[in-house]
Each structure stands twice: as C-alpha cells, then as structure tokens.
Amino acid sequence: MINVTKTYLPPIEEYQQYVERIWQSNQLTNNGPLVRELEQKLKDFLGVKHCYFVSNGTIAIQIALKVLNISQEVITTPFSYCATTHSLIWENCKPIFADILSTDFCIDPKKVEEQITEKTQAILATHVYGNPCAVDELAEIAQKHKLKLIYDAAHCFGVKVNNNSIFNYGDISTCSFHSTKVFHSTEGGAIFTDNDEYAYLIDRYRSFGHIGDNYLTIGINGKNSEFHAAMGLCVLPKVPEIIEARRQIFNLYDENLNWNKLIKPKVVLPTETNYAYYPIFLESEEILFKVRAALAEHDIIPRRYFYPSLSTLEFVVSESNCPISDDFASRALALPLYFDLAHEDVIKIAKIVNNNL
Numbered sequence: 001m002i003n004v005t006k007t008y009l010p011p012i013e014e015y016q017q018y019v020e021r022i023w024q025s026n027q028l029t030n031n032g033p034l035v036r037e038l039e040q041k042l043k044d045f046l047g048v049k050h051c052y053f054v055s056n057g058t059i060a061i062q063i064a065l066k067v068l069n070i071s072q073e074v075i076t077t078p079f080s081y082c083a084t085t086h087s088l089i090w091e092n093c094k095p096i097f098a099d100i101l102s103t104d105f106c107i108d109p110k111k112v113e114e115q116i117t118e119k120t121q122a123i124l125a126t127h128v129y130g131n132p133c134a135v136d137e138l139a140e141i142a143q144k145h146k147l148k149l150i151y152d153a154a155h156c157f158g159v160k161v162n163n164n165s166i167f168n169y170g171d172i173s174t175c176s177f178h179s180t181k182v183f184h185s186t187e188g189g190a191i192f193t194d195n196d197e198y199a200y201l202i203d204r205y206r207s208f209g210h211i212g213d214n215y216l217t218i219g220i221n222g223k224n225s226e227f228h229a230a231m232g233l234c235v236l237p238k239v240p241e242i243i244e245a246r247r248q249i250f251n252l253y254d255e256n257l258n259w260n261k262l263i264k265p266k267v268v269l270p271t272e273t274n275y276a277y278y279p280i281f282l283e284s285e286e287i288l289f290k291v292r293a294a295l296a297e298h299d300i301i302p303r304r305y306f307y308p309s310l311s312t313l314e315f316v317v318s319e320s321n322c323p324i325s326d327d328f329a330s331r332a333l334a335l336p337l338y339f340d341l342a343h344e345d346v347i348k349i350a351k352i353v354n355n356n357l
C-alpha cells in the first residue's frame with residue numbers, strides 16, 4: 001500500500017544511543033538535557049533567536065495566543081488544518097475567516113483588512129503547504145491596525161523566505177513536529193519568536209506558569225519529554241537528505257502530471273521550500289472522487305487536504321463567507337510524497353491521475 005505519507009524512522013541504533021543517555025541522566029522530562037540540546041541545535045539549524053520545544057503544534061498555537069493576551073476576535077484562514085481554528089475556539093477567541101487567494105491558497109491580505117473591526121486583536125495565518133503567506137503585506141496591516149500577527153507554520157520546517165527562516169516572521173510563529181511532517185519528534189512542536197519578553201512567557205506558560213517554586217501565572221502543561229527530543233535529535237541531521245529526496249519526487253510529479261486539467265499552488269515570494277506536500281486541484285469534486293477511486297484500486301491512498309473548508313464546520317460559528325476556500329477545499333488532493341517513495345511509483349500515480357481527469 002502507498003499512503004499519502006510515511007514517517008521517516010532513523011536507524012534504531014542511533015535512537016538507542018540517546019535512550020542510553022536518558023537512562024544515565026535518569027531524567028525523562030522537565031526541560032532535560034536532550035530537550036535543551038535539541039532546542040540549541042534547532043536554533044543553529046534554522047537561524048532563529050528563541051525556540052521552545054513543546055508537546056505538539058496545537059498547544060504551540062494556544063500558548064502563542066495566551067502569551068499575546070488574545071481573547072477576542074482573530075482573523076484567520078479557512079484553508080488550513082482544523083487545529084488552527086480549534087486552537088482559537090479552545091482559547092475562547094472568535095475566529096473571523098478571511099478568504100484565500102486562488103494562487104497560493106494562503107489568506108488574502110485584502111480580505112483580512114476588510115474584516116478588521118474594533119474587536120480584532122490578531123491575525124492567525126497558515127503558510128499553506130509550506131508556501132509563504134504574503135508576509136510583507138500582512139506585517140504592514142498588523143502594524144497599521146496594531147494587531148498581533150501569529151503564523152501557524154506547521155508545514156514549514158526548513159523553509160526560507162528571502163534567505164531568512166520563515167519562523168522569523170510574525171510576532172510568534174509555531175511549528176508541528178508530528179510524525180507526518182518533514183521534520184518530526186514523534187509528537188512535538190515548537191514556538192519561535194525574536195521577542196525576549198514573549199520568549200520568557202512562552203517558557204513559563206508551557207510549564208504550568210512556574211518560576212522556581214512559585215508561579216508567575218496560570219500555565220498549561222505543554223512540555224515535551226527526553227524521548228521525543230531523542231527522536232528529534234536523530235531526525236534533524238537527516239533533514240537535508242529527506243528534503244532532497246522529496247524534491248526529486250516533487251519534480252517527477254511536476255514533469256508527469258497533465259497540467260492542462262490540474263492546478264497547483266503558485267509560490268510567489270523568493271522561497272527555499274521543503275517539498276512538504278504535493279497537492280493537486282482537480283476540475284471538480286466529481287473528478288476528485290473518480291481519481292481517488294482509481295488510485296484506491298491500486299492501493300494508493302491520497303488525502304483530501306485541506307478538507308473541509310474550516311468556515312463550513314458546523315461547530316464553528318462564523319458569519320464569514322469564503323467561496324474561494326470552499327471551492328478549492330472540495331477539489332484538493334494531496335498525492336503520496338515521502339523520502340523513499342519509489343520513482344516508478346510516482347510515475348505510476350501520475351499516469352493513473354492523468355487517465356481519470
């Protein structure tokens with residue numbers, strides 16, 4: 001079976017070496033030596049000032065909202081994974097959806113500006129499939145209206161814009177290190193900022209609000225363990241190799257798919273990408289069903305990603321109308337893409353897709 005993704009597992013001996021260190025230190029969690037080592041290596045690898053390793057990419061967004069003191073309306077994208085919207089609602093914020101661009105499928109800065117009211121406190125945008133949002137326009141809008149800017153950069157490990165880590169954009173940027181992502185620590189995530197005051201708060205909030213024996217404030221348990229850090233430390237040195245393997249597969253799809261009947265995202269800014277996903281947009285949802293069924297006959301399982309458009313979720317109360325997101329979400333399909341997917345399988349997948357358009 002060929003699934004949409006497959007987790008990269010490092011050689012088991014490499015993981016075992018770290019496990020031995022855990023047995024030696026006898027410290028399994030609470031900001032242990034491997035967590036600190038991983039954070040330092042991530043800062044060096046990515047070129048970011050502050051990096052806090054947390055238990056997942058969803059709690060990362062929730063902590064970002066708390067640190068920035070956001071509790072009212074937040075303008076956000078309907079075209080993302082549900083965690084973006086769910087984090088807002090979980091933190092008692094009100095998501096106000098602004099529709100996306102039909103080029104890169106990221107939030108449309110013009111639509112963002114139209115939705116701003118006195119109650120707006122922040123913008124929460126997703127770099128969709130790892131492709132950067134209109135970061136300069138969004139920064140300008142945030143500054144002009146005194147809004148905080150948070151990026152859900154869950155897809156973006158290793159992505160650079162204008163030669164700068166994409167995690168350096170916004171007041172706070174978050175990432176997911178879930179097993180399905182380009183870089184992973186089994187479960188995990190990180191919070192990035194270059195603001196020292198926010199950094200201090202992130203570190204407190206992720207650990208119950210502790211300062212020594214006492215508490216600064218009400219916190220949450222967003223810490224991560226030595227075992228998760230160990231996996232991260234094993235996977236991190238392989239990232240350049242993983243990205244290179246994905247690049248080759250990505251290019252092979254590019255060369256073999258029938259672009260007369262398909263659309264893919266257009267990357268606008270000068271970007272060093274990580275080839276995180278291979279989404280195609282079909283002409284209609286019926287054709288998507290047809291392509292999906294044809295692939296399933298060969299045990300090939302793509303993923304509707306993102307689907308559904310978050311503004312259409314019935315438990316998300318929203319008055320916003322997002323026809324572009326609703327339309328593209330109904331016909332988006334992510335094709336299999338992982339480091340050791342065989343090139344002949346890529347060609348086979350492309351053929352099956354082309355034959356059913």
Ligand SMILES: *Cc1c(COP(=O)(O)O)cnc(C)c1O
Nearest residue numbers: 056057058081083154176177178
């Ligand atoms: C994966 C993902 C998340 C959630 O990350 P977890 O680590 O699974 O909590 C949030 N947003 C986007 C866009 C994602 O792809």
